[in-house]
Amino acid sequence: MRITIIGSGNVATHMAAAFKNAGHRIIQVYSRQIQHAAMLAYHVGAEATDDLEAIFPDTDIFIISIKDDAIAGMVEALIKHQKLIVHTSGATGLSTVRAFTDYAGVLYPLQTFSKSKEVDFFTVPLCIEGADESITKLLKELAATISNNVYVVSSADRKILHLAAVFACNFPNYLYGIAQQLLADHGMDFNMLRPLIMETAQKVQTQLPALVQTGPAVRNDRVTMDAHLQLLSNQPQLQEIYTLLSQAIIKNNNEPHRDK
Amino acid sequence: MRITIIGSGNVATHMAAAFKNAGHRIIQVYSRQIQHAAMLAYHVGAEATDDLEAIFPDTDIFIISIKDDAIAGMVEALIKHQKLIVHTSGATGLSTVRAFTDYAGVLYPLQTFSKSKEVDFFTVPLCIEGADESITKLLKELAATISNNVYVVSSADRKILHLAAVFACNFPNYLYGIAQQLLADHGMDFNMLRPLIMETAQKVQTQLPALVQTGPAVRNDRVTMDAHLQLLSNQPQLQEIYTLLSQAIIKNNNEPHRDK
Numbered sequence: 001m002r003i004t005i006i007g008s009g010n011v012a013t014h015m016a017a018a019f020k021n022a023g024h025r026i027i028q029v030y031s032r033q034i035q036h037a038a039m040l041a042y043h044v045g046a047e048a049t050d051d052l053e054a055i056f057p058d059t060d061i062f063i064i065s066i067k068d069d070a071i072a073g074m075v076e077a078l079i080k081h082q083k084l085i086v087h088t089s090g091a092t093g094l095s096t097v098r099a100f101t102d103y104a105g106v107l108y109p110l111q112t113f114s115k116s117k118e119v120d121f122f123t124v125p126l127c128i129e130g131a132d133e134s135i136t137k138l139l140k141e142l143a144a145t146i147s148n149n150v151y152v153v154s155s156a157d158r159k160i161l162h163l164a165a166v167f168a169c170n171f172p173n174y175l176y177g178i179a180q181q182l183l184a185d186h187g188m189d190f191n192m193l194r195p196l197i198m199e200t201a202q203k204v205q206t207q208l209p210a211l212v213q214t215g216p217a218v219r220n221d222r223v224t225m226d227a228h229l230q231l232l233s234n235q236p237q238l239q240e241i242y243t244l245l246s247q248a249i250i251k252n253n254n255e256p257h258r259d260k
Numbered sequence: 261m262r263i264t265i266i267g268s269g270n271v272a273t274h275m276a277a278a279f280k281n282a283g284h285r286i287i288q289v290y291s292r293q294i295q296h297a298a299m300l301a302y303h304v305g306a307e308a309t310d311d312l313e314a315i316f317p318d319t320d321i322f323i324i325s326i327k328d329d330a331i332a333g334m335v336e337a338l339i340k341h342q343k344l345i346v347h348t349s350g351a352t353g354l355s356t357v358r359a360f361t362d363y364a365g366v367l368y369p370l371q372t373f374s375k376s377k378e379v380d381f382f383t384v385p386l387c388i389e390g391a392d393e394s395i396t397k398l399l400k401e402l403a404a405t406i407s408n409n410v411y412v413v414s415s416a417d418r419k420i421l422h423l424a425a426v427f428a429c430n431f432p433n434y435l436y437g438i439a440q441q442l443l444a445d446h447g448m449d450f451n452m453l454r455p456l457i458m459e460t461a462q463k464v465q466t467q468l469p470a471l472v473q474t475g476p477a478v479r480n481d482r483v484t485m486d487a488h489l490q491l492l493s494n495q496p497q498l499q500e501i502y503t504l505l506s507q508a509i510i511k512n513n514n515e516p517h518r519d520k
Contacts, residue, residue, distance in 0.1 A: 091484045163488045168439035169460040170475030171505045172432035177469035179428035200429040201461030209437035215430030224351045228423045245431045
């Protein structure tokens with residue numbers, strides 16, 4: 001297919017590369033910042049523009065991967081071309097596109113992307129939604145050219161997924177950062193913790209998290225938890241996080257066959 | 261070396277197997293529950309006992325891997341054999357053994373173990389501490405037979421590591437569980453989130469967590485955060501966790517070269 005990428009952030013960058021690698025043709029990359037558009041366009045052999053009026057009408061699909069609150073305005077600017085318009089946002093409904101056109105869809109990659117790190121896109125779950133059956137079918141086929149994990153997901157469910165991703169990715173990463181800082185404060189190397197982080201993620205690839213919960217909270221080991229809070233005595237925010245999460249683990253620990 | 265394992269939990273099980281595989285001889289496994297001792301002893305070709313009086317004096321090292329609050333009592337019961345005594349606890353000082361004997365050490369594996377999942381012990385960071393230089397040297401050599409990541413760590417630093425491990429492992433696993441439950445409540449498969457969890461852990465294997473933080477909080481995207489809190493409106497505990505962690509991320513987001 002001929003694809004136009006609107007945006008040049010992490011999702012746009014990785015998705016454009018995946019489409020290019022799958023044999024699609026990236027016609028053009030639009031970004032408000034021309035140097036960003038140019039860099040991505042260069043990588044995927046496309047034209048770059050920062051001018052909405054210079055967007056080529058001759059494409060098969062516009063993939064909008066920009067800030068959520070800018071999506072509606074962008075759709076409005078693109079409808080005159082009468083082409084399929086999809087966005088890549090987890091938190092935005094299909095209705096944001098559909099308010100302007102019935103030729104609407106969503107292509108939401110459930111993954112965390114950094115420009116500095118390659119991702120095997122075939123492992124990325126791609127959640128698609130089409131305004132009608134034929135668009136859903138088309139998007140399913142398109143998605144299957146870059147991912148082995150394509151799911152048809154409603155806007156309501158996609159919002160739940162997006163929320164769940166905050167708990168599964170953004171918050172754990174923040175907690176990794178706390179751990180790293182605790183070690184750094186005592187002159188210790190974050191490498192000491194990296195295998196633990198990997199193993200923790202690896203464990204839940206085959207098991208349910210609640211069944212592999214470990215640590216002082218799930219054992220209700222008050223002595224250790226008190227000692228930990230003592231170590232955090234000059235960091236009230238970390239104490240608060242420690243207490244809240246520990247209490248939640250204690251409260252939720254009513255699973256009979258827990259593997260401690 | 262001839263090794264006696266005191267305990268039959270996850271750490272005892274994985275460490276005993278690692279020593280056995282490295283060519284050491286596991287003499288005996290003690291557990292208060294004879295069937296647990298027997299199962300582990302069977303796997304590592306050792307004798308099993310649940311009787312403190314039946315512990316063989318003819319060994320080189322007692323490795324105590326039992327509940328923290330039971331360690332001191334166990335050391336007291338073992339000192340008469342006048343052999344090296346180490347424990348495997350992150351939260352317990354060397355002093356707990358040293359209160360009874362100078363022939364004391366610590367062998368703390370910084371990893372999360374489940375009986376149901378194999379671990380490559382050579383990747384497990386092993387933190388050792390000896391009561392004197394010669395014990396430290398001996399433990400370093402012993403640890404190096406089962407791990408490629410041996411660190412000499414003081415009791416004070418080990419307590420920090422243990423605390424950091426709660427943030428790097430126990431709390432993230434609990435958050436994975438929240439995500440899994442959110443999906444289950446809406447009939448969605450946890451497999452949709454598993455690649456995201458792996459990638460999040462993988463990212464910090466080469467980069468610092470603060471530099472790869474993503475999500476609505478680090479962007480200070482209030483609209484998305486409000487929408488997420490709305491989705492959690494009948495789960496006040498999850499709202500509280502969401503709010504506290506998001507506020508902490510916003511507050512700590514003053515890193516200039518952040519990769520969003």
